[in-house]
Amino acid sequence: MSRKSGVLDLAVLGLLHESSLHGYELSKRLKGVLGPFRAISYGSLYPCLSELQRAGYITTDDSASESGPGRRKKHVYKLTAEGKERLQEQLAEGGPSTWDDEAFGVRFAFFSQTDAEVRLRILEGRRSRLEERKANASTEMTSTREKLDRYTLELQRHGLESVEREVRWLNELIATERDGVAARPHRAGRAAKSSAAATKTP
Amino acid sequence: MSRKSGVLDLAVLGLLHESSLHGYELSKRLKGVLGPFRAISYGSLYPCLSELQRAGYITTDDSASESGPGRRKKHVYKLTAEGKERLQEQLAEGGPSTWDDEAFGVRFAFFSQTDAEVRLRILEGRRSRLEERKANASTEMTSTREKLDRYTLELQRHGLESVEREVRWLNELIATERDGVAARPHRAGRAAKSSAAATKTP
DNA sequence: GTTAGCATGTAAGGAGTTACATGATTTT
């Protein structure tokens, strides 16, 4: 096994689930998914594509017009059946490092392709990770045996506030999701490519 | 050159500027500096210490009681003169990747050991980086040619709000710093090993 | 005297980056 995984695989599979694309185009869309900062480089992307193809998760319709020697052309990749399965697995998985900032962001970006129950689990997982962080930070600030200078204190205060903000945000999202699930009770099972489910938030 | 740099070097130098420490203790304090998550591992820390020592930035008073063979004992490291210079350089430097989340956090954590002017430059650098991000995100949301699903939109909205929050926070800090600088006008020049310089904030 | 926690390291590998090298297509 050369490439194990990471956010990149997940992001690529997610994007290819929406539409077939070639590497260069993928790299541009990845900026959108991973946030405009943290763009990945070709030196990372192309090896990743090769490996995903080797593993059978994606394919390309080359071999047609494979005429001259050294013919270098656009490879348009698309998901295979195994790739779709793999994507759902990866989206749903609760392994370690699934809840850090980046991994959560990517999973969230593909929410409209994700099962309602899985969405809920992801949001709740993220929330509990943040609660953990919050508890940790609070006790650290209260344990007055360490003399913290005013800058350190200010940094921690600001960090704590940010975490609290995100928790409130998650709470709203979770509530909305639950309403959505409650509204259509008997719809368990497979992933839907369906859109929105948009319960309007006031 | 084996190890180039990274936040770790900076964090170690900063902590050793406060007090001499051995590796194990350093690793515990690093959690505080880098945020309780993102703890670095010994496999990272010890090589880093060796390299900093080899480069002449830190020393240890071993060689005393170097009696038996294979004697393995606590190495207490402290900054050398070169190390102090290096620290000030690194804190002040405006190179690429100086303004990302982690690098900024570490620099901020050592603000009480940092020159007032450098503090200002760091805060302003961070702010302009965030403004850039903000502009980018706004245009991306407004360019309606891309049909964004409600989740992507929600994610971007939340991201934008977070950035705006941090900018406001930075604005307050910068204002406070400027008051401080204005209060003692003629103090330009070399980095100080002096403590705090803490202009009391009301 | 053995478990638990302090303390220091090394080897292998993961997940990426930068810098380079090259080919194809569109624009000017």
Place this chain on the structure above:
DNA sequence: AAAATCATGTAACTCCTTACATGCTAAC
């Protein structure tokens, strides 16, 4: 036809992690 930009790849390197291996010191 030159320049820009689209498109694909590779080699070497970086910074970090995991897993391992070792030894010292205190508590039970």
